[in-house]
Amino acid sequence: MEKIPEPAEGEWIAIEPPNTTDAPRTCYDYSPAEASTAPPPTFTQSQFDVILRRQRMRPKEGGGLKFTAVPSRFLNLSNDFEFAGWGSFSRVNLTLEDLSHGTETLQEVRNHAVLGQFTASALAGNDILGGVFYTLPAIAAVSSVYSPISLFIATLTLFLWRPIMEELGSALPISGAPYTYLLNVSSKALALVGAALLLLDFASTAVISAATASSYLAGEVSLPFPAYVGTIIVFVIFTAISLSGLKESSRIAFGVLALHVVTMMVLIVASVIAWAQLGTSQLRENWVAGQAPSLSAAVHEVFNGVCIGMLGLTGFECAPAYIAKIRPGRYPSVLRNLHLPAIVLNVTMMLLVLALIPLETILHGDNILSILAQKAAGRWLRTWIAVEAIIVLCAGVLTGILSACELLEQLAHDRVLPQVFLRKIPSTRAPHLIILSFVAFSAVIYSSTGAQLSVISKMFSVVWLAVMTLFPLSLVLLRFSRPRLPRSCQTSMSVVFASVVVALAVIGGNIAIDPTIAGYFAVYFIAIMLVFSVSHNKTQVLRWLYWSYDQYPLLHKWRLTRRWGEQLIKLMTRLRRQPVCILVKGDEINHLFKMILYVCQNEDTSCLKIVHFHDQMTDIPSELEANAKILDESFPEITIDLMLVDGTFEPLTVAALAHHLEIPRSLMFMSCPGPHFPHTTADFGTRIISL
Structure with missing residues (x-):
């Protein structure tokens, strides 16, 4: 040889x-x-x-049907629907209409980034500062006279989360966090866990706000119906307001927050004057009556108070959800504006309550701040506090509904939920199906807990902590999976791990206080995840139904049941024909394989487009077409088309291509950009799926 x-x-x-x-x-x-x-x-x-x-x-123009030698799982029926056609090769020139539409899309995104640090703070500030109305009674029940200490420790824990959230916000300045964070740094399944926790958080916010508003009203006037009926009425009113097309305005939110701050300042000044006149006698009596018998018992009460005191920080997790609307560089200031006032307001109010109100009244009173206002300045201030409480809490109900609408609309755009959820009332442009579904879910939560505000409040603490745990988790995954993403700051890993330890410890403490809240939390969370999983894997569920239908040959002989099988095939084929695309720079087959594998594992589609932007013909990678054909053959269940787009890879051309292909930008995937990339991920609006 x-x-x-x-x-x-x-x-x-x-x-x-x-x-x-x-x-x-x-x-x-x-x-x-x-x-x-x-x-x-x-x-x-x-x-x-x-x-x-x-x-x-392979047909030259694509199409046909790719077959494999793998035997069919269907004994009596065809499985052709599981195999896609051959992919095609094409060159695309973006039209003036496409470019014009891309320009409008980018301009619309830029016009949304108009919130300064104070107006942006107001959107979440009404929730976090309004929590004082329902936090104080809950924490006093478990921490007694140690409540100010517990609240102070609880509010200090946010110093762990602020640098974490700032780094995430600088690396991924996109709205919808933590769902969108997890979507860009991990799998879609884990992102849906974040979405489920967020939805439960929004529902708890709406329920607690409505129930507390009804409770405050019932404490001031004699209602001809029970308090739970008042909660239902509040939900009905704000459901109607939401269906009317009212959108949350930053100016309205800022006005409500300004009213709340002024009211609290008046109450603090009046209470301090009353404390100076009364002296410390009431505070000493409360200390003697509520003092723990031993140091260990006191530490235990303080820890329990810290666990429940986290309820007073709810709303802090909402700031990253609209970070894309905040002006560049203002996000750290927004987090600071939410954090520091929460420390002052919660601790000061709890201390003034203990200084002026007997402990027995605190433990059995519903409207503690109204009682404090009565004690400090008389009936006029009590009425003012009650009216202001109802306004702020009702704003929390509307915030919960509108936040859920944005989340569910994003899930519908990402094809997790059916597209029917995107339908809107023509006259008001309100997503009626989303609003009614969310309100119905909130009603189920309220009724299943027996309309007990204390149970919902404790569960809300666990839900909030679970959501907050997603931020350090997202940062760890970001550093591991997307280390090349540029960011303006970097947090010590010790701070990240400390936040996780604190969150897990406080979650365990809340469950130890009342183990039943773990059951409530698990039931609601599993129910949401089940709905999301079934909706996201619609084709897989239909395939199981088709397989079950295949097991009974007798059904194939009847005309009616045979038509069912045909309809199942048509529905599965239609759902899987919804396209997605990956934006590639090179032609390395291992990298292309990983990106296609991500699509197979996370998106229910049989139509994938590989897109490469080029300025000149010499810029096209030499092996891209050959490797695309090999991969098209390697995945018989997906049609892989190769498209070469004449143009520079930039946000404008990507937005124009999204219009040309009629694919949402959230379903256009790209690799992680490097530190010298001239654009941010928010500019593209695409999803990062690889290193």
Whole structure:
């Protein structure tokens, strides 16, 4: 055998296909009679014969149906719907209409980033500062006279979360966090866990706000119906307001927050004056009556108070949800504006309550701040506090509904929920199905807990802590999976791990205080995850139904049931024909394979487009077309089209391409940009799915 010489350094060896004119015949050229005596083909001949045979089966313009030798799981029915057609190769020139639409899309995004630090703080500030109305009674019940200490410790824990949230916000300045954070740094399944916790958080916010508003009203006037009926009335009113198309305005939120701050300042000043006149006698009496018998008991009460005191910080997790609307560089100031006033307001109010109100009244009173206002300045201030409490709490109900609308609309755009959720009332443009579904879910939570505000409050603490745990988790995944993303700040890993430890410890403490809240939390969370999982894997569920239908041959003989099978096939085919696309720069087949594998594991589609932007023909990677064809053959369940777009890869051309292909930008995937990339991820609006 002739020895092939070793190539010199830097020299390539070209293996040419066999000469078809004078090369020996291959195994496909022999008749069955000659095949037994024919010599075996050479390695080169066999490899090229197989490749050419497969390529001859591929239609030049794409389409057809890709078949495999894998046996069907269906014994009596066809499984053709599980296989897609061959992909195609095309060149795309974006039209002026596409570019114009892309410009409008980017301009609309930029116009939304108009919130300064104070107006942005007001959106979440009404929740976090309004929590004082329902936090104080809950924490006094478990921490007694140690409540100010517990609240102070609880509010200090946010110093752990602020740098974490700032780093996440600088790396991924996109709204919808923590769902969108997890979507860009991990799998879609984990992101849906974040979405489920967020939805439960919004529902708890709406329920507690409505129930507390009804409780405050019932404490001031004699209602002709029970307090739970008042909660239902509040929900009905704000459901109607939401259906009317009212959108949350930052100016309205700022006005409500300004009213709340002024009211609290008046109450603090009046209470301090009353404390100076009364002296410390009431505070000493409360200390004696509520003092723990031992140091260990006191520490235990303080810890329980810290666990419940987290309820007073709810709303802090909402700031990242609208970070894309905040002006660049203002986000850290927003977090500071939410945090520091929460420390002052919660601790000061709890101390003034203990200084002026008997402990027995605190433990059994519903409207503690109204009682404090009565004690400090009389009936006029009590009425003012009650009216202001109802306004702020009702704003919390509306915030919960509108926040849930934004989350569920995003899930519908990401094809987790059916597209029917995007339908809106023509006259008001309100997503009626989303609003009614969320209010119904909130009503289930309220009724299943027996309309007990204390149970819902404790569960709310666990839900909030679970949501807050997602931020350090997202940061760890970001550093591991997307380390090249540029960011303006970096948090110590010790701070990240400390926040996780604190969150887990406080969650355990809340469950230890009342183990039933773990059951409530688990039931609601599992129910939401079940709905999301079934809705996201619609085709898989339909495939199981089709398989069950296949197991009964008798059903295939009846005309009505046979039509069911046909409808199942049409529905599965229609759902899987919804396209997605990946934006690629190079032609490395291992990188392309990983991106396609991500699509297979996270998106329910059989239509994938590989898109490459180029300024000149020489910019096109040499192996991109060949590798796309190989991958198209490797995934028989997906049609993989290759599209070469004439243009520079930038936010404008990506938005124009989204209009051209009629694919949402959230379903256009790209690799992680490097530190010298001139644009941010928020500019593109796409999803990052690889390193």
